[in-house]
Amino acid sequence: MSASHSAPTQASPMNVIGRPHPRVDGALKVTGAARYAGDHYLPGMLYAVPVGATIAKGSITAIDAGVAEQMPGVRAILRRGSFPPLGRAELDMSSADTTSILDEFRPPFDDDVVRYYGQYVALAVADSFEQAKAAADAVRVSYAVEIPDVDPALVAEKMTVKSERGDAEAGFAGAAVTIDQRYAMAPETHNPIETHATLAVWEGDALTLHETTQGVINHRNVVARMLGLPAEKVRVISRFLGSGFGNKLWPWTHSPLAAAAARTLGRPVKLVLSRAMTFQSVGHRPRIEQRIRLGATADGKLTSVRHDYVNATSILDSYEENCGEATPHMYSTPNLRVTAGIARRNIGTPTSMRGPGAVPGLYALESGMDELAVALGMDPVELRLRNEPSIDEGLGVPFSSRHFQECLRVGAERFGWSRRDPRVGAMTRDGLTLGWGVAACSWIAERFASNAAVDLRDDGTARVACAIQDIGTGTYTVMAQMVAERLGLPTDRIEVALGDTRLPAGPVSGGSMATASLVAPIHEAVAKAGAALIAAACAAKDGPFSGSRPEELDFVEGKITAKTGNRQAMGFDTVLKALGMPAISGSGSGTGTFMAPGKPTVSKHSFGAHFVEVTWQPETARLRVARTVSVIDAGRILNPLAARNQIEGSVVMGIGMALFEETHYDARNGAPVNASLADYVVATHADAPAMDVHFLEYPDTSLNALGARGVGEIGLAGTAAAITNAVYHATGVRVRELPLKLEHLMS
Amino acid sequence: MQSFELLRAADPSAAIAAASRSATAQQGASVRFLAGGTTLVDLMKLGVEAPHLLVDINRLPLDGIGRAADGGLRIGATARNSDLAHDPIVKAEYAALSQAILSGASTQLRNAATTAGNLLQRTRCLYFRDTATPCNKREPGSGCSAIDGANRMLAILGTSEHCIASNPSDMAVAMLAYDAMVHIQGPQGERQVAIADFFLLPGDTPDRENVLQPGDLVTHVTLPPPEVGARAAYLKLRDRVSYEFALVSAAVSVTMAEGRMASVRFALGGVGTRPWRVPAAEASLIGQPPGEAAFRQAADLALAGARPQSQNGFKIELARRCLVHALNQVTR
Structure with a gap:
């Protein structure tokens, strides 16, 4: 590397x-x-293990905790009515208060309705973790079961226009060359190595939470609202995190549950989620279906870009995956229309996962651009170079700093792109077929x-x-x-x-x-x-x-x-x-710039280009990502070691997104059934290719005096498309559903 | 996990006596031997297994690996997978076995896992491990959730209407190709069972996976003397590079004489409810020169009767390709 x-x-x-x-x-x-949140031990501390619903739709008719309550060490089996109802803190990303956000509004134990598999219906609290786990397993819950809806085919309640200019329909109709394709991706689960943990400690009317959170202040504000406390009575500590990738951004129900249990029982309570629970109740990137329509002149100038997308969300919460974030500014086109919708399913509430919006969105857009290049008979780097905008055409304002064309040129040079034979399957090495693909990336800079x-x-x-x-x-x-x-x-x-x-x-x-x-x-x-x-x-x-x-x-x-x-x-x-x-x-x-009121005067984004080589062995259907070149324009890099690590990690995650990661919901009970790290396949070290990461380093002082825009999520944006584009080049198979599986490539 | 007692057996007979009190040596046994624990302890945490007594056999003298009197290999039941894979005799004379073991799990798991534990490892079927769902293997008569559920990883051979769980072992596939013998000491004394007869088809009793009876302790496995001049390989195909169970795999060993195949052994993994071997498929290659068409025909024989499920039909063709590629590799 x-x-x-x-x-x-x-x-x-x-x-x-x-x-x-x-x-x-x-x-x-x-x-x-x-010491991570789960590493703290206090005298008299109790352990809590949630009881998750084993149905995804229906209602609780009875909870029989008789056996569980008599088990050794058990202090309580808490359920609805065991403590005063928790308050609601209904503040999402669109609210004015950006320091009290959460995605799952419903407080735990709020009613007897079950809306997703794993929704907490009771909480076993005992002297040891093992006792609490045994007690949780012994709680018998009866349900009035209904058939859950986890249908992967998504139809939106309604579509909302997110960005529009010109006449996208006319621009498409009049185009010399068009692409109209649909791209889907499976639900993904974040899977940071550290599972969620809360240790709740009360001293009088003051609460301390040792937490796994990506936002201590936000977590404090939300939990204080739910517990009916002034914010200054709650302290949240999160000194080290085993990452989060977004599923620790906003509080989830186990945290106020642990606090309520500690208040009810008068003892510190520790609650650590199991790996399986983290597939159910702490967010995920939902299933997304996208349609890309591109129109272009014969010499490759875009005349129309249409991007329509629908994501699954939970029954109660309207999580929207903002897939069109990058679409209005990525390329120059006179006509554009971006629309979005949601479809409700019996699933846990989705949440931001590394690069929310732009990552799945650019998978679709950059796949479409590759298909357009093939249709035009044009090099895909050249196609992108030809459609460089001079301003952010979505916002109608200049870019603070954009060097996307240089990313493409430098990346092509470092990768050796000029040696690419564009014919499918034409390049080989050591008996393996090579595929070379490229895709652009962009990420907000705020x-x-x-x-x-x-x-x-x-x-x-x-x-x-x-x-x-x-x-x-x-x-x-x-x-x-x-x-x-x-x-x-x-x-x-x-x-x-x-x-x-x-x-x-x-x-x-x-x-x-x-x-x-x-x-x-x-x-x-x-x-x-x-x-x-x-x-x-x-x-x-x-x-x-x-x-x-x-x-x-x-x-x-x-x-x-x-x-x-x-x-x-x-x-x-x-x-x-x-x-x-x-x-x-x-x-x-x-001051902040993110979601600031008023129209921005400049468009602030980072850019980049990924180049990917895959190897394909048809006789064994063996596909591997062999090497990558990522050129990133993210302003000044303050710590190249950490920044490179971020991009490399993102690229490896992109391999997982493209080839492996899929949370499988069972249609019968709505359970995410592959809820373990053996059965939910992520990229391993052995899957990591040779990675060349290069930063352009043009300081962008629109955000701060050092000219840094920050770096991380941008590395994931575009990676999956670069991989599937390379797969097409190697195999001639255009896979439009992630993760790509080897059976898709077997002919 | 429910509470259990741990007995550290002083000698094999004490271990056998303790285990013979269990009503079964199969799913739901009330007494289990504990070796590496890499499967059993996980299943206990999941509530799939709930033995009252664990008999720790790690201190019994069952971990040796050495030349058998007949020139073959004797592998102790508690020899660690990593020790077996890196044993000089295994690497030189039973290459497919070494490769098979090293293709499985992770270094850490192989350092803990044992010969007998690997032989007895349980299926990775998602529903077997999820006590909230029906599973005939876990709870006889409750139904099979996999047939209409997530079955991409599961078996296409040896299945029944009651169970389609695949056997996950890599090691056992190579051992099957090498005609391993499983040596068992039980309440009635010692016996040996050919590995081909050791595993049972699920039929209508998928909870019964092998011939072991209460108290039966696998003490060692023997391999016959290696075939002179044999070239062997284990090829495992899966989605990611490492740390994943096989979609399909093949252990192959071939000797050549005058440009023709003189002896042919192969077995398939990832496709069967038990490690899969079809002698007629192997025999079809004897006396033939190596070649794509012959390999392909042998593969068809090996896959005869395969029954795809909703998500794993590709395994039939993938297994063919896997076997053909492995045979090409050792006859090139």
Whole structure:
């Protein structure tokens, strides 16, 4: 594997921004010292195991807990009526309050109706996990069973226009060459290696939750509403996460359930979901059906783009997979129409999964573009180059920074695309048929509002704090880098505090926006701490800067310097010691751009191109992804090591999306039946190809002073299409349903 | 998981005496031997198996691997899969067995899993492992959920209207091709059963998977002396590269004389309710020069009677290709 960097890189004082930096939390994780939510043990703690419905539609007629309640160690079998009903916190992504979001509105035990398989109907609480599990298994639930609807064929209740310009129908009708195809993808389950866990501890009327969450502040706000508490009475701690991929973005029902159980029983309660439960009750990427209609002139200029999509959602919640997010701005076309709809099924509520919307959307669009290139007899790179827009034609505003054509050209060069023989099955190596495919990627570049605080300490160290999370992507490290760069210190002198609602409010870790959101508040916090130090130094009766006026001094790279004259600069630790102060603090804040009211003045997106080589052995129907080249235009890269890791991880996940991942709902009982890591197939290390990741690195200062847009989800966008496009090139089979299975390719 | 007792057997006879108190040695046994535990403990957590007593046989002297008196190989019941796969004799003389084991599970699992445990491993049928659904293998008479359900991974050979569960073992497929003998010590003494007779077809008793009776302890497996000049391979086809059960697999071993096949052994995995071998298919190749048409015909014989389910019809053709490719590989 390799990764590389283009100029321009900007030298920073400590060479810490823009340099590959190992994870500052790496040692804690590999030695096991990092304590995850489920690793906490408290005196008197009880264990809770939910009882999930074994039907997907119907109602509970009776719960017989007689046997379970008599089992050793069992404290309670909680069910509807065991504690006062929990409140509702109906705030989704479209609400004005972007810090109290959830996807599944219905509180646990709200009624006796079952709407999906695995919906919690009771909770066994016991002295040990094993006792609680045994008791949960012994609870007998009777149901009035109805036939669930998990039909994969999706018909929308109604279609809504998401974006429109020109006359898409006329543009299609008048086109020289057209494509009209449907693309479907199976439901996917996130499967972070750490399953969801909650440890709920009450002290009087105050609640602490040790949580697996990608947003401690959001989690606090939602759970406080459900429990009828003021937010300040709830503390949420999530210092380390075994990732989430989106299914830990918003709170799920087990968390308030654990809190209610702890309040009812007066003891700390730990609830850790099983792997099977995480297929049922903590979200998934739903099944999606899309239709792409493209019209083009004979020389490959798009005349019409139509993109219609429907996703499955749950009975009560209207989760919408925003598949058309990238479609209006990806290519230039005078005529475009994007419509969306949902279809209700007896499934758990879907949720954001890595790259929600754009990832499935670009699978369809980029498959359609490849089919169009074949229909035109045109190279698929060339087709994309010919349709480069000069502005975001969907929003009608310029791009903050777009270098998609360079992504294609650089990627083609690194991949060796010019050697591609476009004929199906024409390329071979070592007895294997080769397939080469390409696809574009795009992902939103926005930032959330965030605060941060920085303490400068007299021992020459600093502390930076923000109630943000590190979901395994490197937030600890990039925060340390940002402060180190400002203070002229090595990162090992920076303490990073995150994942705790007692820290200055931070955003959710989602949308690849954490890094971009942190720059302004951290820079301001450092500057404020420096200003406070200058003020204190000037005010001191005797000290190095006594009698100076603050406006004569500057705080640069951790040192107080005089703006004029040749007075020697003095480090903050020396100044603090001279003043007899152990530490001095500063705080900063930054505004958000995501979902901000009003029309944006620029379109902020990252771009990229994936090139994929598959090998195909027809006599054994063996298909492998052999190598990939990903060229990503995501602004300035603050930590190339972590950024490359994000793209490589996304590409591997894209292999899973294209070839393996499928949650299989049984039509008879509505259960996701392959709910284990043996039966839900994800890509393994052995499936990982040789990956070349390259960043273009054009700083985009529309989001922050460092020019960083953040990176992560974009690596998944487009990957599946690049793979299926390569498969077509190798085999001549166009598979329009993910995951592609080898039986689709056997002729 | 329900509570159970753990007995650390001091010697085989104590283990056998304890296990003979179980009403059955098949599904639902009240006493189970514990070796690697890689299948059994999972099934206990899932509530599929609920023995009252586990008899730990890990300290019994059953883990040896060595040359048998007849020049063949003697493999202890508790020899670890990884030790067996990397044994120098196995690698040199029973290559298909080494390859088969290494194609299965993960390094960690192979380090724990044992010979007898692998032989006795249970199907990966989703419904067998899900106690909320009917399954004739788990709960006789309750019905088969797989026939109308998720059956892509399941069997096309040896099935019945009661069960279509596939045998998941890779090791057993190679052992079948090598004519392994299973050695059993039971309450009535010792006996040996050819591996071809060891596994039962599901018929109307899919809960009965093999010939073991209460108290029967598999002590070792023997392989006959290797065939001189044989070339062998194990080919496993699956969706991902590693850590997945076979869609189809083939263990093959061929010796050649004067450009013609002198002896031919092969067995198929992933397709049968037990490891699958058809002697007539092997015999059809004896005396013939290697070639696509002959291999294809042998494959047709091996797959004769295959009954596809709703999602796994492709396995018939895939198994043919797998076998032909493996035979090509060892006769090239």
